[in-house]
Amino acid sequence: MHGEPTLFDMAEFEREAVAAMPWEGVPLRYVTExxxxxxxxxxxxxxxxxxxxFGCLMRSHMWHRAYFGRQDVAASDEAHxxxxxxxxxxxxxxxxxxxxxxxPGGLMYQANCPPCHWHVITEHENEAVETWHDHxxxxxxxxxxxxxxLSTADEKKARAVAAKWCAENYPAEWQRPGAPVITRRDPxxxxxxxxxxxxxxxxxxxxxx
Numbered sequence: 517m518h519g520e521p522t523l524f525d526m527a528e529f530e531r532e533a534v535a536a537m538p539w540e541g542v543p544l545r546y547v548t549e550x551x552x553x554x555x556x557x558x559x560x561x562x563x564x565x566x567x568x569x570f571g572c573l574m575r576s577h578m579w580h581r582a583y584f585g586r587q588d589v590a591a592s593d594e595a596h597x598x599x600x601x602x603x604x605x606x607x608x609x610x611x612x613x614x615x616x617x618x619x620p621g622g623l624m625y626q627a628n629c630p631p632c633h634w635h636v637i638t639e640h641e642n643e644a645v646e647t648w649h650d651h652x653x654x655x656x657x658x659x660x661x662x663x664x665x666l667s668t669a670d671e672k673k674a675r676a677v678a679a680k681w682c683a684e685n686y687p688a689e690w691q692r693p694g695a696p697v698i699t700r701r702d703p704x705x706x707x708x709x710x711x712x713x714x715x716x717x718x719x720x721x722x723x724x725x
Contacts, residue, residue, distance in 0.1 A: 546577040546605055546619055550635050553599040553628050557581060573604045577619060579626060589694050589710060589717050594631075596652035600644070600710070601626040645708045645718060649696060660685045661722045662699040679714035691715065698722050 542551050542559035544566070551559075556579040563576045573580065579601045589598040603626070605619040620639065627648035628635045636647045649656045662681060682697060695715040700722045712719035 544576070544578065546603055547579070548637055550628075550633055551579075552630055553581070553601060556601060574606060577603055577605050577607065579603045596629050596648075597631060598645075598648050598652070598710075599628040599630065600641075601628060642706070642708050642721070645710075646720070649718070649720070653696065656690075656696055656698075656720070659687075659690060659696070659698050662697055664700045664702060675714060682714055693717075696720050 539562055541562065542555050544559055544563045547556075560572075560576065560578045560580045563578055564572050567575065580603070582600045582602050603624045605621055605624055607619050607621065622639050624637055624639060625641045625644040626635055626637050627644040629648060629651060632651070634651060636644055636651075638644045638647070662678060678697070678699075682691065686695075686697075693715055694717045695713060696717040696719070697713040697715070698720045706721045708721055709719045711717075
């Protein structure tokens with residue numbers, strides 16, 4: 517009976533100790549100005565150190581690396597990198613001061629290119645991915661579209677077939693590490709998937725006509 521309050525007090529003591537340490541990094545809240553992805557992640561970890569991890573995504577509204585389907589991509593010329601981050605800006609916490617940092621109110625996506633100090637923030641993941649490709653690999657929208665039956669699925673055989681098709685149909689300059697492919701998907705497969713291109717880049721879903 518006496519152990520539980522002690523553990524709770526120790527956790528609170530640890531958070532207070534972290535909060536007492538000076539912090540000169542990214543502000544511990546939702547931000548829209550450019551910051552390096554590592555600095556955003558460090559700020560999120562600092563927030564958790566001060567406030568605990570329970571409900572940290574919605575309580576902090578801070579940028580963190582995408583947990584599901586995360587795939588960072590580097591262009592072959594090493595001039596560009598894609599780092600995807602998420603922030604949950606939905607808010608139903610009465611004590612949140614909206615005058616300090618007005619929140620968009622939804623799930624936000626950030627595509628971040630550290631070599632350029634470039635980023636884009638949007639409510640749609642696919643839009644963030646496409647905008648980065650416009651920034652780092654202009655011309656990708658004109659690439660040939662892989663037929664649905666050749667969609668780069670996880671199976672090794674499907675990947676090999678897609679790679680063979682790309683070798684025969686993609687321009688030579690687009691057969692390089694980090695390059696994307698565009699595939700025709702079924703109606704329920706519209707999400708862009710990182711790392712599923714035969715070249716290690718994104719498998720981008722073709723728009724539905």
